[in-house]
Amino acid sequence: MDARVNLLNGLPVEAAKPRRPSRAEAEAAVRTLIAWAGDDPSREGLLETPGRVIRAYDEFFAGYEQDAGAVLSKTFKEVGGYDDIVLVRDIPFNSHCEHHMVPFVGKAHIAYLPHDGVVGLSKLARLVEVFARRLQTQENLTAQIVDAINEHLNPRGAAVMLEAEHMCMSMRGVRAHGASTVTHRFTGVFAEDRVEQDRFFAMTGTR
Structure with missing residues (x-):
């Protein structure tokens, strides 16, 4: 048995999983990336983009919720x-x-x-x-x-x-x-x- 532990919380390595951000946090991250790219996330064409990106991610990465x-x-x-x-x-x-x-x-x-x-x-x-x-x-x-x-x-x-x-x-x-x-x-x-x-x-x- 692997006795290694995560130094941050003392849990076994295999049990330590990162906290899944909320949808609001994920959308905020998209706004940050838009700004990093050099655009204004508050302009009309981009206002709803963070929500669209997260909904697209629901599809792109649906495999994490599926079982072979x-x-x-x-x-x-x-x-x-x-x-x-x-x-x-x-x-x-x-x-x-x-x-x-x-x-x-x-x-x-x-x-x-x-x-x-x-x-x-x-x-x-x-x-x-x-x-x-x-x-x-x-x-x-x-x-x-x-x-x-x-x-x-x-x-x-x-x-x-x-x-x-x-x-x-x-x-x-x-x-x-x-x-x-x-x-x-x-x-x-x-x-x-x-x-x-x-x-x-x-x-x-x-x-």
Whole structure:
């Protein structure tokens, strides 16, 4: 057991969470950022902007209130003995880079080899949303999706690939417009068998 404590309040490290600001405090922070950008938060066009931004954040980061286990909780076992790849490709997603808090936008390809039933196809798209609607890195997002599939579906193998454009690269810094970042992770049979990997790449049209 980790005996480390938070020096500020004496609570165990894993139990110490920052206080969530009130909506009024969050809106005040937006006004501060507007002023920092060089504009006047009290002018007509910006008066209601803080409220709009916070409502948008309710959507952008709704994943913190969602649970992957609940999304994948219902499975179907009457599938006529089907035990081959189940793949949903080109699932659109958008997330926010945790380093600059700007969007990255792309598509996900998810596959698994059933072991004890299958999940509704729309649930795989919902699973992507659970983790995408948080502050993220693409690498972490990839790992979280495949780990949730393994934990809750117990497949013989799982494969996840994400392709995305990061606004932190295209809008700032090097401004590499159109650059695409690709991440993937294989587990189980997909990690062990190159033939299964090749089938995944062929079915997603990525090779």
